[in-house]
Amino acid sequence: MEKSARVPRFADSHAHLNNRDFDGDIHEVAARLTDHLILNVAYDIPSAHGAVALAERYPNMYAAAGVHPNDVEKISEADYQTIATLARHPRVVAIGETGLDYFRHRTGADEQKAALRRHLKIAREAKKPIIIHCRDAFADIIPILKKEFDPAIGGVMHCFSEGPKEAEESIKLGMHVSFAGNITYPKAQNLRDAAKVVPPEKLLIETDCPFLAPQKKRGKRNDPSLIIETAKTVADVRGVTLEDLARLTCRNFEKLFLGIQPKQAEIVYKIRNSLYVNVTRECSNVCDFCPRLENPTVQGHYLGIDKEPSAAEIIAAIGGQRPDEVVLCGFGEPTIRLDVVKAVAAEMKRRGLKVRLNTNGQGNLLNKRDIVPELAGLIDTVSISLNAPDQATYNRICHPQNKLNAFPALIAFVERCRDTLPETVVSAVGPIEGVDMDNVRRLAEETLRVKFRLRQFNMVG
Ligand code: SF4
Structure with missing residues (x-):
């Protein structure tokens, strides 16, 4: 992101700079983003190590360790042990992404549910927030979260893809709700309606890069500099300024993932x-x-x-x-x-x-x-x-x-x-x-x- 007095500092709660799409220019991309908070989320074991390597190199980047629900078919006990070990790493601030994905359905529902439960257990033991991926599976995921998610530790419904009713249901569980670039798509009115009902202290934004570039760059590689487009849309539907939205979501990121409480109250x-x-x-x-x-x-x-x-x-x-x-x-x-x-x-x-x-x-x-x-x-x-x-x-x-x-x-x-x-x-x-x-x-x-x-x-x- 170009440094400019007019561009506020953002927090990208879900990026994949650990994805191979960034292999050629990750360090140039990272150099443009030093003002911004970025959580690089794993989707398999190699990408978990990649996220940790980035977090160790860049002070503004953090890592989440886990295996995507569509990749859990071959997950082994050793892989879960690796996630649990990485969960203790000081730069690993969350567990995931995990969840249920019935859209692609590359993995059976039972295997996905079992993997979700294991990730939730690791998150509870490590006392680190869980990152939930949910696609066409809301009705199945809620009962599991109700039983096995610890709201005192927290978690995120990432790339939220449901409407206001489901957003409210997620909030009731104690989840944060994070909106990605697809909220800028013309047909995504349900997401814009959902973004209106999320209480300020539960709101996050993300890129999910390299995927889901906002409407302006739809179909191109996404990166954290484009989070401003998502932020503009969310700010607009909530009737606040871009600066308000950036400050709020940075604060929520710091509190949820880094446990940072502000020292000084504002008069x-x-x-x-x-x-x-x-x-x-x-x-x-x-x-x-x-x-x-x-x-x-x-x-x-x-x-x-x-x-x-x-x-x-x-x-x-x-x-x-x-x-x-x-x-x-x-x-x-x-x-x-x-x-x-x-x-x-x-x-x-x-x-x-x-x-x-x-x-x-x-x-x-x-x-x-x-x-x-x-x-x-x-x-x-x-x-x-x-x-x-x-x-x-x-x-x-x-x-x-x-x-x-x-x-x-x-x-x-x-x-x-x-x-x-x-x-x-x-x-x-x-x-x-x-x-x-x-x-x-x-x-x-x-x-x-x-x-x-x-x-x-x-x-x-
Ligand atoms: S500041 Fe006092 S009156 Fe206002 S909402 Fe809080 S408790 Fe109620």
Whole structure:
């Protein structure tokens, strides 16, 4: 990939630079890719050794050891021992590719299933993620994964070739879902629909090179520099920028395969052309769908602050940036730190920037006074999480500290903002089992007379 300030760093979660198609120019190809993370995946024993050799030579490359389901007919016990030995190599970060392939059907289903189970066992013993190849075999593979895949270790449904329902089923098992160049093909609408429903923390992209070149180079040899085409398509269907998508998928690669946790939480972070401010980690709710406590990450930005930032620190972190809007939020409730919210908002307004406040609507309850007049002139848009059509449902899914007063206070806050501030929007995360989103919408639009936005479950930011 040509080095350029405009090309972000990508993570290719499934490449075969260990394939003979690269024999003639592997080192030239590798030299163009040094900024990018690449996992070279084995499909037989020689290619496993090839992947390890590349990983030993290039610091940005890693290896996966395993035998492709269509090549397991002649797999021997010695081969499994080789995979298990390679699994302990420090540069081998995953086991695979393994799985079921009924499209080519070069190997019988029973042999494929037996090999899949052996690979899963090696992955569990080595505590390394599994790379699953599944072609026309989804119904058969799920029961095996349900029984023998360890979600605590993780794994990837590589080159995902099913629709949104199957993507959701894979996520429920604890799998990551990785999209390849075929998502760019005109007829692959089911893949683009699937890419919309994968939660950010489970999303990966890959080339599967030298195969599956994206539409622009279809039929030609694929290589990791072409991952940008897949990334553009996935970013487009998810409504994020290429930079957002690249950052997110690199973060997911690092976490899943390398076990890397970011050391430093971000105070200020960019998504699309909005600048989000991580005001606080404290919240008066513990919503069922909120990743705040377990995985405080939004679109690849790590937000697990161990010290809450002062207004001066936030303003310094914003520096001279001029985004479309500054969003005061956090993985928590920003009105808990009302003074900081007001100080940062005042400075942003002085600079002529638009300011939005994302809140759970409990600001008056938490501050024991009507804070809405204090926000006038500082906040252009207030975005309030409603999430439920009534108090009982709200208490059940959002678990507010103050079960008696939180929902009525939220409703009164919406009305006060509607009558005082330039724009008030209420949102709900959905779909959530047992929550009638039509009723939430009616409460917002008909009773409260404000705009309503349904946010996809697990899509934050
Ligand atoms: S109100 Fe927002 S920050 Fe607080 S727990 Fe719910 S989703 Fe998370």
